[in-house]
Amino acid sequence: MNKKNIITILLALLTSTGLAQTKTATVTGYSPALKDGTLVLAGTGTIGSVVDTVKAGHFAYTLPVEELTESFLCLMGEGCPNMSITIYLKPDLAVKVTGNDCLYPLWKVESPLPEQRTEARITEHCRDVLTEYMQKVLANKPWAELEPVEIKLAKKQMDILPALPMDAATIGKLLNASRIVKNIKDFPHMEQLKKIEKFVADRAPKGFEGQLAEIHSYVYPPRVLQVGEEAEDAELVDMQGQKHHLFEAFANGKYVLLDFWGIGCGPCMMSEPEMKEAYEKMKDKLEIVGINQNKISEWQEHEFSKRIVWTNWNNAMQDISRKYCDMGAIPYYILISPDKRIVWKGMGYNPGWFMGMADVLNGVKHKQDNSANFSLLIQKVDANASSTTVSFRYYGHKDYWFRIVKESYLEANGKKYMLTAADGVKLDEDNFSQVKATESTDESLSNLCYTDFTLTFEPFDTIPTTFNFKEGDVEHAFVIRNVSLE
Template sequence: MKDSVILVLILLALVGSVGAQKKVVIDGWLKGVEDGTPISLMKEEGSVGTEVAKDSVVNGRFHIEYGPDNEEIGRYSLRSFDKGFPSMGLELWAKPGHHMTIEGQNKLIYTWNVISDIPEQKEWAYFVQANKLLWNNYQELSAIRNIVRSADRSTGLEKKNAQITIDSLDRLSDACLYKIHKRNLDLLQKGRMTSVRLKILDAAANMIKWNHIDAFRTPVAKLYNSLDAHLKNSAYGEHIANVLYPPRVVKVGEPMYDTVLTDLDGKLHRLTEFKGQYILLDFWSFGCGPCHASVPEMKEIFEQLKDRLVIVSLSSDNKKMWKQASEYFKMTWNNFSDGRENRGIYAKYGVEGIPNYVLVAPNGIIKDSWTGYDKGSLKNKIKALTGFSVN
């Protein structure tokens, strides 16, 4: 009997061990972070991060476990939304069965030390640590910016002064980013290009696009042109190519751009199949707050104008997140993707902020294009452009 009990205990221990091996396990050791501070593990799907696990700091420690739906290396981030933290998270590469330890001395989470045996994590840490002082400065500015933005203000003068402060903080932050990416471009000249290094190159390319740092164009182009074909054809590779060699953007008054699109069942579509009706193109993502806010109004427009206006929503999310978002919103109108997130049809329509809308006339000519959403704005815009009213 005693031997049987021991055998059962051993079997239970083995089952528990197997279960643990299928989990991402993170142990954190922190200083300078108050007890009770929530720490969230975010699963990164394309450009959208979703909280999948959470713990609170107790005696300077936290412990997080998460069992993903596969055993591949996944992209994650560790974040806290408490006061004093920056608007960024600790970048993580994690795999079930591979334990990692996080060490932090403050609330500057992006530069916390990660002890892991995953090669991608070690490579990423090399670039972060090479710019640690600059990244810490950037995070401090970000944390101050969050405090300034969240403060209550009752007068126009207070709001104006707050904006002046935010603009000043942004300029200082941009100066940090310039130095960081300049150093990274130098570091990228040494060593073989990998997926992690390509992510860093893409961040430098973004400085060309968003910060207009033309001095980065030549070194980014040199590194891009040396890439193997599989890296050029990756998501980051295509995005870098769009920055260096922007595609021609279709404009108001020109024929709409068309390409092969798919629905969630894999059926192929083209925009030309809707020619003869007004077409409202809706560029969206699940990670976009105003996109969430627009859904009730979009449903009203669809229901009341379905015989006169076709809605085509175009997701910039990857397939997994696109499917989850579509189910969450219960979307019943045309809901497509070209499978290239923001690099394909998004680039051809010049979409740089979402939600973005394009109205195409029945003859296939683009009638208008605009960005952003406020309650009632879609109904008002549709009425002004087509004459169709929605109650």
């Protein structure tokens, strides 16, 4: 046998071995109502990607699976609600999903798996509420209108769970129902949820210990730490699987910013360039601790995780988010002082937050607490017998407006000192920042701009040690507290 034949056989063996190790399942779908070009997103766990586009109502994709796996399917196109459908998969399984409309969470899923039959029973039982919810989603109704329907849906799911097999679908739906307790204050069906949690925990087979522990933590949540309280330590894991404690981040006497994030979270990814820019400016004053919410294997393998330049840990034990986060949403940020006091909490991402935070932590002329909205800060104060002039800077996306109202005032000496004039900003009108905040060519950073402006107020009767700025007394007004004049 010559060398060429030996190499050919070895390559064939390697190829066949690789194919044997790559197990997949296939999903095909069809609805005559789907528009061509509708995006098909699918994945397992919490990570998904675009796997196909609809053509003539049809789509198809494969996913790698090693065992029974819960996957999701989401369609993004005209008439499709921003939701997902759960599809259980096993190696070599072919699943067919069909419907006559775009309301795909209600479509028929043809599968031999018993877990999918359980899922179908739940869907059919909740069909009327699911339809109502999807109609509101498609109409872009606000959360105030979606919340009562979501509560109704959770109640209907809980009603049927005790009659179902104790399998992955039943436990998965209980987990979903229990998660909304984190985001809905005074959940009205708490007693029923507690009874079902115990019912399922007593009967669930082995292998679901992690899900049951998570459900229990939502049903019987620990007290969440609030602004002003002392931080608590927690155990985390790094990319190499080594355990760490949160308090390691305080070793150098810096502020610590906790960044709760997840792969597949758009705002989490959008915030990273600005956070990186601000981090470079305040490395001596601030340590960032990224706390990922995904499964460890997903987090370790993802390219985004590998490019993070600050402390990069995973919330493997799930205890830290339950201690610190009021809502089960990401991104979620918490700023902690060097003496381990929580000074700020923020949910979502507003462009400009971290640039404003960097300016204040790096030491602007006047100490201040601008944590109500880090995008706005005070740069200079000139207080004299005739007036008080305050110079501000506002950071924001160039296409996002901000307003300053005529009713703005300074608060000191037990009274209000009203706004009398403005320069560089139009009062009670939309203002857009135009001056670039960085030289970066990154798309998101190139859109980050600032506006410098001054506001003049009535003079102080007596020059105070500190004062507060308030943009009127309306909800969501800008507030900067404890501005020092010393």
